[in-house]
Amino acid sequence: MDSAAAALDRLATIASSAPVARLAAAFEQAGHELALVGGPVRDAFLSRTALDLDLTTDARPDRILEIVTPISSARWDVGRAFGTIGALVAGEKVEITTYRSDAYEPESRKPEVRFGDTLEEDLVRRDFTVNAMALRVPGRVLVDPTGGIDDLLARRLRTPQTPETSFSDDPLRMLRAARFAAQLGFSVEEDTRAAMERLAERLEIVSAERVREELSRLVLSGTPRPGLELLVGTGIADRILPELPALRLTVDLEHRHKDVYEHSLTVLEQSIELERERGHEPDLVLRLAALLHDVGKPATRRFERGGAVTFHHHDVVGAKLVRKRLRALRYDNDTIARVAELVELHQRFFGYTEGVWTDSAVRRYVRDAGDQLERLHILTRADVTTRNRRKAERLASAYDDLERRIGELAEQEQLEAVRPDLDGERIMAILGIRPGPDVGRAYRFLLELRLDEGPLGEDEATRRLLDWWGTQLPAPGRDG
Incomplete structure (x- = not known):
């Protein structure tokens, strides 16, 4: 100052x-x-x-x-x-x-x-x-x-009147306290913080739209962690984003699993750092996905023999929880779909370190990410929070390799727009069929070929389509 x-x-x-x-x-x-x-x-x-x-x-x-x-x-x-x-x-x-x-x-x-x-x-x-x-x-x-x-x-946040008066007049001010703590790097005065804990339930009368806007501004700030920690520490997050405090899994010395809550905040911070390094503006979809990518873990946590902890299918479960929470906060459908998609995809890369992916697997990775590929790159890299330097370097090197291969295939095959070699009109003309389910089945067959083998060319695609068609049973409503 x-x-x-x-x-x-x-x-x-x-x-x-x-x-x-x-x-x-x-x-x-x-x-x-x-x-x-x-x-x-x-x-x-x-x-x-x-x-x-x-x-x-x-x-x-x-x-x-x-x-x-x-x-x-x-x-x-x-x-x-x-x-x-x-x-x-x-x-x-x-x-x-x-x-x-x-x-x-x-x-x-x-x-x-x-x-x-x-x-x-x-x-x-x-x-x-x-x-x-x-x-x-x-x-x-x-x-x-x-x-x-x-x-x-x-560097202190304090209400002009008593906190009870201020927060009772407009409960949304408790969320603003978290945002300003993040944006300005200020601490919240003790009486003000205590009032946030006592009056957290008062937020229930505030519309979901106003809560959403304030939460978005917090997440989009330069350093959202202090504000999010304040919301969790005062119990406010339990009312507006309960999936976040739920990540504070009980510390178990026997099983020694890591703190998923701290991990999630670190992933958010690392996503923001990568966002800046790669020249992007603050991205709400990416940041929400980073913060919430592991919300499926509490429901899927299992203790295995030998002390291992597993979270099987937490990506799929997490995507469902994210859709439900963001709908409750009145986010628009596009934001909800995109955040949930990233949550569901965030584990895909980790199979890459177990063996070299085929070109087909790389194409599918790009196809599934669609126009969110860059976000998925950032989220996946940020999801590495291990303190084991060798492991972190190995994962970073593996993702460097994956991005290199995506770039090479994209240059060769226009990978960002993967489509079959034949469109629907050509499929109908070649097979002599009318619009209907068979066209979709044929299209999906050709798309799988494209993903597995790369571009085939029209002549080869036509030959393969006719061979496939000859093996198909008549669909309902189609003469055999």
């Missing part, structure tokens, strides 16, 4: 920027207050680049819209019910929100919006003190009624 003087210089730069300066002048002329609030102010003290321009005012939403219309090139009011108006000012997106406080009624799943009249009142009702600072504009007066600067210096 830089000095207060340096932070104030950065805030002054933001306040003098074209969009903020224009808004400040317009609101002052209209007789209303305006202040930069929350993230931009906090990030100025942390030497972080503010991604959003958030402002707050005593003006009500309709009045905000009247004031910003003459100085903006576009406006949106999808948040009007919550007091927020968005606009494009001097080429930048801004959001201006009426002073407010959100509160849940005991049985409500949505916050009740209450507009306020003073900046100080608005700040006191925010989630954490480090987000409860504002810079009045155009006067550039810093307002910090709850000790946010002190908490920034201490």
Whole structure:
């Protein structure tokens, strides 16, 4: 964290920027207050680049819209019910929100919006003190009624009011505590953490969609482990993602199996590192798959003679559990399918180290991964967390070899688009049949040939198809 003087210089730069300066002048002329609030102010003290321009005012939403219309090139009011108006000012997106406080009624799943009249009142009702600072504009007066600067210096998350009041007003703030702990590297103040444990059940009134969005932001942060550990440690994960704490298998000194929970967090961390090394943006599908790839282990754990521990078919069981949990969190169908597919595929590679795969096996690996092959590469490499250096090097070398062979076959055969040598139209023409189940059976036969032997060419594929057709029993509805 830089000095207060340096932070104030950065805030002054933001306040003098074209969009903020224009808004400040317009609101002052209209007789209303305006202040930069929350993230931009906090990030100025942390030497972080503010991604959003958030402002707050005593003006009500309709009045905000009247004031910003003459100085903006576009406006949106999808948040009007919550007091927020968005606009494009001097080429930048801004959001201006009426002073407010959100509160849940005991049985409500949505916050009740209450507009306020003073900046100080608005700040006191925010989630954490480090987000409860504002810079009045155009006067550039810093307002910090709850000790946010002190908490920034201490790298501490604390609620402006009592944690019970804050978390009862909006239980989602408990999830935000985990996200900010991850994003900012801050610790949660002891009373605040204790309240998270006591009030975890309060999250049950929050909609699954809001929980999902907060969880996704946490998983997509630079270092999600501290936030996830906070959720597990406070019992919150038991209510929103119970499969994660369930991975904390009982330590058994006799059988000496590894801690699957710690392993999963490490796989997530290593996936993020590989994601960056390979030049990818943060990938929610990959990260959810990394975090949840072993959730089938508790249900499939078996102790064998001689002390071995097995988890047979945990990949298949895990994929089913992932689909169920992500549906409950209201993730979209594509995300659910892709995460579950990666979970089901994550063990495929480990047979590669037991013997050299045939070209057919390599083709099937690529075919099954489809457009998720790069994700599967990262997940599989990240899944190696052994402390045995020789074993880790052997597995890394084996996967290097697999990727090399995939590259060679892809160059030779356009592997990423494996299809039979004959399409459905040609199959029907060659066999003299109409659309129906027989076309699908013939297509699958040719696809298996393609995977086993590589490209055959049209003439050879036709000969093999006719030979196969002659061995087939008539399908129902087809004359023999």
